Amino acid sequence: MGRMSENPRYNVISMRISDEERETLQELIQSTQKSVSDIMREAMELFKHQLVSRSQEINRKAA
DSSP states (O other), rough: OOOOOOSSSOOOOOOOOOOHHHHHHHHHHHHHHHOHHHHHHHHHHHHHHHHHHHHHHHHHHHO
């Protein structure tokens, strides 16, 4: 039986990518030894932090 997780993940997302994007993803997988899922999770977190930082910067300039 599979291992129990404190943060189970039940949602599956699929997406279409170009051959070039697939090559880039393969390079990331090989160089980091991470799974596609881990790479995409990290990418989402980085993107989220960028958005928050931009929003905070805009709010500071507006104040």
